[in-house]
Every structure is written in structure tokens, then in C-alpha cells.
Amino acid sequence: MTGGKTVGSETGLYDLFVVGGGVNGAGIARDAAGRGLSVLLCEKDDLAQGTSSRSGKLVHGGLRYLEYYEFRLVREALIEREVLLSSAPHIIWPMRFVLPHNPADRPAWLVRLGLFLYDHLGGRKRLPGTRSLDLRTAPEGAPIKRDYRKAFEYSDCWVDDARLVVLNALDAQKKGARVLTRTACSAIRRIDGLWHVEMTDLRTGVRSEVRARSVVNTAGPWVNDIIGRVAGLNSSRSVRLVKGSHIVVPKFWEGRQAYLVQNPDKRVIFINPYQNDLALIGTTDIPYEGRPEDVSADSNEIAYLLKSVNRYFKQQLTEDDIVHSFSGVRPLYDDNAENPSAVTRDYIFEVDAANGQAPLLSVFGGKITTFRKLSEHALERLKPFFPQMGAAWTAKAHLPGGDMANADFEQFLGDLRARYRWLTADLAKHYARLYGTRTHDLIGNATSLDDLGAVFSPLFREREARFLMENEWAMTADDLLERRTKHGLHMTPAERQAFTGWLERQQVAA
Incomplete structure (x- = not known):
């Protein structure tokens, strides 16, 4: 050989x-x-x-799949949404989505029917149902252009996919x-x-x-x-390869709600809160024939996403607002559908x-x-x-770290802060969100911030890096900064360079 x-x-x-x-x-x-x-x-x-780290980061039924009569898939996904929410409440949590109504794209009766099915098809138990909003008076309407007066709000869940x-x-x-x-x-x-x-x-x-x-x-x-x-x-x-690209910009609205906007081509675009002060916008559906390893967001996709958001929001985004972009290849079963968005x-x-x-x-x-x-x-x-x-x-069954009493993240976070009073509020929440009850394993015998070791950025300490390397197969800077965590989005170039140097020294020593 x-x-x-x-x-x-x-x-x-x-x-x-x-x-x-x-x-x-x-x-x-x-x-x-x-x-x-x-x-x-x-x-x-x-x-x-x-693909699994380059998704829209949602656990959802797939509202738009109803238009393609994917009732079995939507029902299964809606049931799974609550199963997963219970199994990993640290990395999966509910999110409300505001869908401004544009009669030029879909009639109101069709949207209402879809949301009614969405509310009832999967035996919803924990998540609140759909409601109508008057965008002229509801706080959720503040960032939306005055052209849009009505919206629907429904529930789905966020997930840290990686x-x-x-x-x-x-x-x-x-x-x-x-x-x-x-x-x-x-x-x-x-x-x-x-x-x-x-x-x-x-x-x-x-x-x-x-x-x-x-x-x-x-x-x-x-x-x-x-x-x-x-x-x-x-x-x-x-499989049929379909490229989906996302952009990340600073968050430009108040509140925890996400938005879902419609396009004339019948696609929908999600605008979701991301990492507290950012927004994740996507996705596209583009046929892809290259090597999956080489996929990236191209200029046409970026322009498409920006135009979709600017159609609805008062604040007009430009390429200068983009702080990060990523693209993934979805390996869909090839059912010979002509439209990539219609592929099952x-x-x-x-x-x-x-x-x-x-x-x-x-x-x-x-x-x-x-x-x-x-x-x-x-x-x-x-x-x-x-x-x-x-x-x-x-x-x-719970996923590791998800064994919280009553699957109650806020209660767990409160208990964590009471136990480790020396942790800052932001650091306690960061650990709780990524590691859940495994936070105790990460902290170990530490009794002060100094015990957590070198500081790579305000929320990234040496002990977390070592924990990921020793317990979660993390080897490279990208493993640590992009997939195990999202620290890379919040680090300066100098901080990233310093961390990469530290990591290289650890690998040489090993």
C-alpha cells in the first residue's frame, strides 16, 4: 500500500x-x-x-414543507421538537418567530391554515401556539417597515447544532x-x-x-x-447537493424574537438572534456540483440575503455589516424535483x-x-x-449535560450561580449553555477565576480549552473556536493569534 x-x-x-x-x-x-x-x-x-455545523441552527417542523405536502415529515419533526427540547435544554430552547404578512407573496388564509396545521399536527404540549400581531402597535413591529401592518407569531426551537x-x-x-x-x-x-x-x-x-x-x-x-x-x-x-449560505451581522432589533420573511420566489429567510448581540440570516437554496469541502457563500447569495432582509426592515443592511458568513452542502435525497427548494x-x-x-x-x-x-x-x-x-x-433519555430538574434551564443557571458565586454572570451562563450539568466537571476544584487559567478572551479561559481537548475530541483552533464554542466570533485577530500560539505550544509539549 x-x-x-x-x-x-x-x-x-x-x-x-x-x-x-x-x-x-x-x-x-x-x-x-x-x-x-x-x-x-x-x-x-x-x-x-x-453539513451538521453549517445549518440554520433550528429544531423545527419546517413550516414551508407543508406547501410541498410533506405532512409525514412535518409531523415527525414537530413531535421530535419537544422530545429534543426535553433531552437537551442547555443547547435547545424555545424561540418565537414573527412572520410579517405580505399579501403579494402568500394570502393570509393560506398562512393561517399552515400555522393551524403547524400548531396541531405534532401534538404540541410545551410551546405556546400561534397568535396574530398588529405591527403598528406591537413592540415586535418596531424594526419593520410601516408598509407591513400584520404579522403572525409562532413557536419553534433553537439548537447549537455542532x-x-x-x-x-x-x-x-x-x-x-x-x-x-x-x-x-x-x-x-x-x-x-x-x-x-x-x-x-x-x-x-x-x-x-x-x-x-x-x-x-x-x-x-x-x-x-x-x-x-x-x-x-x-x-x-x-443525493442531490444543495448549497445553503448564511450571513452574520450585528443584531439590529430589540427583543428575543426571531423573524421569518417571505420572498417573491416563495422562499423564506430566517433572521434569528445569535450569540446575544448578533443576528444569523439565512438560508439560500442553490444547486451545487463542486467538492463539498470547497463550499462558500458567493456574492450573489449574499446580495440575495441582504435584499430579502432590506425588503422588510427599516434598517438597511450592506455588505459592510457582515461580520461572518458560512455555507454548507445539504445532501438531500434526489427525488428529481426541478426546484431545489422543493427537494424533499x-x-x-x-x-x-x-x-x-x-x-x-x-x-x-x-x-x-x-x-x-x-x-x-x-x-x-x-x-x-x-x-x-x-x-x-x-x-x-437526556443528552450529556441535559439532566436538569424538570428540564428547567433557568433554575439550573440560578443554582449554578449560587454554587459558584465567584463566576461572573456571563461566564456562568456561557458554561451552563454549552455544558449544562457537565459544568461541574469543567470547573472541577476551581474556587476562583484565577483557577480557570489563562484568559484568551472575556469568556474563554484555559480550563475550558483543556476540558474540550481532553473530553470532546477538539484538536485545532477551528474545533475549539468555531464548533465546540463560538468564541471565535467574539475574539479580536490578536486574541485569536494568541490562542493559536498557546494551542501550538500545548501540542508541541504533548
């Missing part, structure tokens, strides 16, 4: 070898490990480095799964009723082999590449099993909100191959 040193095959035999460390891969690994299966998850980059992935991987590991990052699945072949899997450590070039009774392909944009190039098989299904957000599975042995289950499509249910359905498809598999269990 070329390109790296080969080491001997490991003696371990796994029930499931999962390719891909996005939300679906981490969710399946967690569910399977909790059912008693032996699991190895292999990710070629960092956890959530691809942390959702990491918490699933953590729980999988806690239940016995092995999680490898920066490790590519370079070849899989069926031999004598088992999969022989070759992996390459992309940091060292070292190759290793394991065996597995089944392979789960959750490679997202690379799902067909795993089937064809890596496994040497054929598939009648494929539902998911399907393909199982390739030779003589009833060594199945390869490939996942096409899906969305963050339905990852847990997708994981259950995936394991149901594999149950004939693993009759000893335990029952589904994740619906009532």
Missing part, C-alpha cells in the same frame, strides 16, 4: 462500523451502543465539520462506542460474511484494519462515494446485504430535527441482522 504505513489488523470485531461523524452518524452510534451493540464511528475530519453532534458522540462513547476523528474510511470489502474495513489516520498516515458485521454509511454529501469508490458497490439512489427533506435508507449477511445501510437525506427518529428507523432496518439488539431507548 502507498501513502502511509500499514499496521496489523485489530483483534476487535464490531457489530456496527459507522462512517461519518455528523448528526446522523453520531445519533445512530449512540442509539446502537445503548442497545448493546459494539460500535466504531469513523470521521475523516472533526465531528460536525461538514454541540448536538458532539453530545451524541459523547453519549455513544459513554455507552461503549469507539469514536475516531481525523480518520478516513479508505476501503471496505466483504470477506466471508464480514466487512473488512481499512482506516487511515489523516494526521500520521498510519493505516489500520477492523472487521464489522455491518456498516452504516452516514457520510452525507459523500454517501455515494462510500458506496462506489470505497465499498465497490452500486446504488440506484443518489425526508430521508430514506438503502440496505445492501449479500446472502442476508454483512449489510451496508446507507442514509440519504434527513435534517437535524429528525436525526433521533432517523436513528431509530435505521436500527429497525438492521434488527433482522441483530436479533439480540435491545429496544429503542432515546426518546426519554
Whole structure:
């Protein structure tokens, strides 16, 4: 073999070898490990480095999917919205969305009907329902142009998408799964009723082999590449790559509410509060044919997003207001829809099993909100191959850090501040939001701010960086500043440079 040193095959035999460390891969690994299966998850980059950290960061039913008659998907997503809210109240929380009505785009009766279905299709229990607003008198109307007089307000939830992935991987590991990052699945072949899997450590070039009774392909944009190039098989299904871009600007309105605006092309754009003093605006739907690794927001998309916001808001945004942008490739199941916005957000599975042995289950499509249910359905498809598999269990389970009394974040935050009175209010909230009850593990025996070590920025201390490196597979500055946290959005170039230098010194010392 070329390109790296080969080491001997490991003696371990796994029930499931999962390719891909996005939300679906981490969710399946967690569910399977909790059912008693032996699991190895292999990710070629960092956890959530691809699509799963570049979403609109919402746990939602998908209001606009009702127009495409995706009733099954919307119902499932609405039910999952409350399941996930209970499982991880530190990284998922309710948000109210204000939808200014523009009769030129959709008639009021159609919007009301959609919101009525949205309120009742999923058995809503915890979230408040829809209400109408007079934008001329309601405080939510203050930033909106006077041309728009009426709005509807409804509920959905916010999620820290990258942390959702990491918490699933953590729980999988806690239940016995092995999680490898920066490790590519370079070849899989069926031999004598088992999969022989070759992996390459992309940091060292070292190759290793394991065996597995089944392979789960959750490679997202690379799902067909795993089937064809890596496994040497054929598939009648494929993914359709659709690019979605977002921009981040300073928050330009008062209040905690988000906004959802309509466009003449029937797309909707979210304008959401982000990181306290910022706003996240997106997303676009653009067919994409390049390498998923090379995706970025282009000038046309940025102009489209700015024009969408400026159509409704008094404050007119320009490119100079943009402090950050990102783009992700959504690997949607190709259902041959002409309009990218109409391509289904539902998911399907393909199982390739030779003589009833060594199945390869490939996942096409899906969305963050339905990852847990997708994981259950995936394991149901594999149950004939693993009759000893335990029952589904994740619906009532907490993700790491989410085991708060009554899923009450505010109560937990109050208790945290009472216990660690020396923490600043902002730092206590930051820790509570990212780590929940695991904050106690992070703080450890610290009894003062000085005990938290070097200060990289007002909310970023050395102890947090070490905690992430030791417990959450964080290795690079981007892992720490963009995915495990969002500290990078609030750091000056000098602060980022100083932190990167500190990180390099730790790696040399190790």
C-alpha cells in the first residue's frame, strides 16, 4: 500500500462500523451502543465539520414543507421538537418567530391554515401556539417597515447544532462506542460474511484494519462515494447537493424574537438572534456540483440575503455589516424535483446485504430535527441482522449535560450561580449553555477565576480549552473556536493569534 504505513489488523470485531461523524452518524452510534451493540464511528475530519455545523441552527417542523405536502415529515419533526427540547435544554430552547404578512407573496388564509396545521399536527404540549400581531402597535413591529401592518407569531426551537453532534458522540462513547476523528474510511470489502474495513489516520498516515458485521454509511454529501469508490458497490439512489449560505451581522432589533420573511420566489429567510448581540440570516437554496469541502457563500447569495432582509426592515443592511458568513452542502435525497427548494427533506435508507449477511445501510437525506427518529428507523432496518439488539431507548433519555430538574434551564443557571458565586454572570451562563450539568466537571476544584487559567478572551479561559481537548475530541483552533464554542466570533485577530500560539505550544509539549 502507498501513502502511509500499514499496521496489523485489530483483534476487535464490531457489530456496527459507522462512517461519518455528523448528526446522523453520531445519533445512530449512540442509539446502537445503548442497545448493546459494539460500535466504531469513523470521521475523516472533526465531528460536525461538514453539513451538521453549517445549518440554520433550528429544531423545527419546517413550516414551508407543508406547501410541498410533506405532512409525514412535518409531523415527525414537530413531535421530535419537544422530545429534543426535553433531552437537551442547555443547547435547545424555545424561540418565537414573527412572520410579517405580505399579501403579494402568500394570502393570509393560506398562512393561517399552515400555522393551524403547524400548531396541531405534532401534538404540541410545551410551546405556546400561534397568535396574530398588529405591527403598528406591537413592540415586535418596531424594526419593520410601516408598509407591513400584520404579522403572525409562532413557536419553534433553537439548537447549537455542532454541540448536538458532539453530545451524541459523547453519549455513544459513554455507552461503549469507539469514536475516531481525523480518520478516513479508505476501503471496505466483504470477506466471508464480514466487512473488512481499512482506516487511515489523516494526521500520521498510519493505516489500520477492523472487521464489522455491518456498516452504516452516514457520510452525507459523500454517501455515494462510500458506496462506489470505497465499498465497490452500486446504488440506484443518489443525493442531490444543495448549497445553503448564511450571513452574520450585528443584531439590529430589540427583543428575543426571531423573524421569518417571505420572498417573491416563495422562499423564506430566517433572521434569528445569535450569540446575544448578533443576528444569523439565512438560508439560500442553490444547486451545487463542486467538492463539498470547497463550499462558500458567493456574492450573489449574499446580495440575495441582504435584499430579502432590506425588503422588510427599516434598517438597511450592506455588505459592510457582515461580520461572518458560512455555507454548507445539504445532501438531500434526489427525488428529481426541478426546484431545489422543493427537494424533499425526508430521508430514506438503502440496505445492501449479500446472502442476508454483512449489510451496508446507507442514509440519504434527513435534517437535524429528525436525526433521533432517523436513528431509530435505521436500527429497525438492521434488527433482522441483530436479533439480540435491545429496544429503542432515546426518546426519554437526556443528552450529556441535559439532566436538569424538570428540564428547567433557568433554575439550573440560578443554582449554578449560587454554587459558584465567584463566576461572573456571563461566564456562568456561557458554561451552563454549552455544558449544562457537565459544568461541574469543567470547573472541577476551581474556587476562583484565577483557577480557570489563562484568559484568551472575556469568556474563554484555559480550563475550558483543556476540558474540550481532553473530553470532546477538539484538536485545532477551528474545533475549539468555531464548533465546540463560538468564541471565535467574539475574539479580536490578536486574541485569536494568541490562542493559536498557546494551542501550538500545548501540542508541541504533548
